[in-house]
Amino acid sequence: MTLGRTLAVALVGLAAHVVDVEAHLAPSLPAFTLVGLPDASLAEARDRVRAAVTSSGLAWPNRRITVNLSPATLPKSGSAFDLAIAVATLAGAGLVDADRVHGLVHVGELGLDGRLRPVRGVLPAVAAAVAAGHARVVVPAGNVAEARLVPGARVVGATTLAEVAAGYGADVPVPDLPPVDGLVSGTARTARDLDLADVLGQEDARHALEVAAAGGHHLLMVGPPGTGKTMLASRLPGLLPDLDERAAVEVTSVHSIAGTFDPGAGLLTRPPFEDPHHTATPASVVGGGSGVPRPGAASRAHRGVLFLDEAPEFTTAVLQTLRQPLEHGELVLHRAAGAARYPARFQLVLAANPCPCGRAVGKGLDCTCRSEQRRRYFARLSGPLLDRVDLQVELPPTRPGGAAGDATAVVARRVTDARAAQAERLAGTPWRTNADVPGSWLRERLGSDRAVVSDLDRALERGTLSLRGVDRVVRVAWTLADLDGRASPSRADVGRALLLRTRGHGA
CATH class of the missing domain: 3.30.230.10 (Ribosomal Protein S5; domain 2)
Structure with missing residues (x-):
């Protein structure tokens, strides 16, 4: 033997x-x-x-x-x-x-x-x-x-x-055969070459995108077709800072398992960008497969952006499966062969039309949808899901002569400065951005002046916000203060954050 x-x-x-x-x-x-x-x-x-x-x-x-x-x-x-x-x-x-x-x-x-x-x-x-x-x-x-x-x-x-x-010492001839090429079924997308200056007009939406990049917040954009929702979402990765070494190894490992990593370019140092089609299945978005499941689009977007265009057209099963990674930053997939854990700490960007026909603007005189069709269409984005989205903005129809705003490089520098302020404040904690921080931790640092959060108290009493929503407004307020270079948010910052949270209807 x-x-x-x-x-x-x-x-x-x-x-x-x-x-x-x-x-x-x-x-x-x-x-x-x-x-x-x-x-x-x-x-x-x-x-x-x-x-x-x-x-x-x-x-x-x-x-x-x-x-x-x-x-x-x-x-x-x-x-x-x-x-x-x-x-x-x-x-x-x-x-x-x-x-x-x-x-x-x-x-x-x-x-x-x-x-x-x-x-x-x-x-x-x-x-x-x-x-x-x-x-x-x-x-x-x-x-x-x-x-x-x-x-x-x-x-x-x-x-x-x-x-x-x-x-290892075997007496065997070594044949001269060509090596088998590397196994790459796709490439990780980063959307690095797109410039924010290409988006004309839409100042409010551009500002919301900057806030989302600075604080790591999730974003919902609602507007008729052709208003620039997809253009804005695809430019968000360009505003984000490079991945540090630990995050780069983590992201690269996910793409190595998924087969979308080309080792010739080295570690992935830019935030990835994933935009699955609205016909995607739950397994393709969150991961799946027989045996031990493989990572889906949500995990491939780790430390980057997951963009769902025409979000209400996604199946309810897909949208509801995103609640776990949005809350915990990871996906746990259970199969008969065992459970697999994949990181999934991404920024979610949702884009939606105001109604199925997309023309419900202003008084909606050109809209051909019945009222129940409008309600049913937008109701696919459930309350628990939207409650986890910090920024919710409406985009008006594009007007002729819209001015170009700051370029990606200019906005990215402001985002970098805001992230540096957060890193200094969060030093010694397990959190990286304002979007990661528990609301109680940030509320304690607002001080004892209730006037700062009086607008939130009224919104909570009216039922406009949930307790989770209040925490998320506070996070956005801190991000606004970081972008403006202030040590802590003011009542005006809280008010602006509330408007960004409720699409301008909840202040």
Whole structure:
């Protein structure tokens, strides 16, 4: 009986766990058994590994092979275990040096011809290995650029299984084959090249967009078609500051798992932008899939912007699933194979027409919608969802001769200054922006003068605001003060924040 051991990495959501891969070879009838809670794609590794080994010119051991993936209680999925299973099996058979493969991490999928194919999630996998004290990692050549983004990792790239085996002392020729290209099914969108100066007029909406960027607030824009709602939303990422190193690694890890990361450009340092179509399913927006679920648009928008154009046209199921990430900044997706957690701290931007036909402006004389159609249309944006949106503004029809406002670079500098004021005030706390801070914490710093919040008290008494709404108005008031360079908000700031909260109807 012989035993070969090496390491691999299991991804459950964004969490990565180092896995011991043990191959036990016993003198018995030839068989190959894989244990340790593998899913269907991982169970198929038996056939891929056997074909890859024989295609590489190595002798397949005709013994009873049992491969254990430990810890056995951890769900494991995907084809990234192929290389580790093959190396452990060859070590158990004595075809490679067992001591040299012990303690090394192997990540990669095997083709039937023995070539190594890139896999998703290499960045969080290598980061977990380095954090666990295993800096030496072997990955497919197509994943080398991504793996080397992890500080402290000693990455070795390989094109074929024969190349890996020869590196561990196997007597096998190494074929000269081209590497398989990296696995990228799309690219993360950042909308960095769009300039806010392209939007003519709409001063109130432009100001609301600046406030949203400065404080990290969610935004709803209501207006007829052609008023610039989509143009404004697509320019919000350009106002946001660059991601710091920790956020960049987190965002890049999500896109690595989703397959939308191109490692040739390095870490994602700009806030991402996601704008799913209104026909999108809940699984495509919040994440899903068989086995361990993969991230959806909400997680891909982490630390960036999630834009829902024609928001009332989205299904109720999609809109209601956004309440959890809006409140907690993460998504917890439960499936039969286990639960996966993905970060989802995005800025939500909703755009909506005032009615189904979009012409209910002013007295609505040109509107062809019946009153119940209008109510039913906008009622799709439920009260609990809108209660979590700090800024709600109405856009009037575009008028000829609208003036261009400040360019993106000018507004971004004001946003950066406001964010710096927040960083100084929130130093030593777990919060980054005003939108993250509990309302009670900010109210305590308003002082004892009730005149500052007297407008909020009246709105609460009238039922215009909920208690959550009061907290969100206070957050916006602090952002307005930060933009104006004041140490704390005044009653005027609270009044302006209330107008921004209630579309001008709740002051």
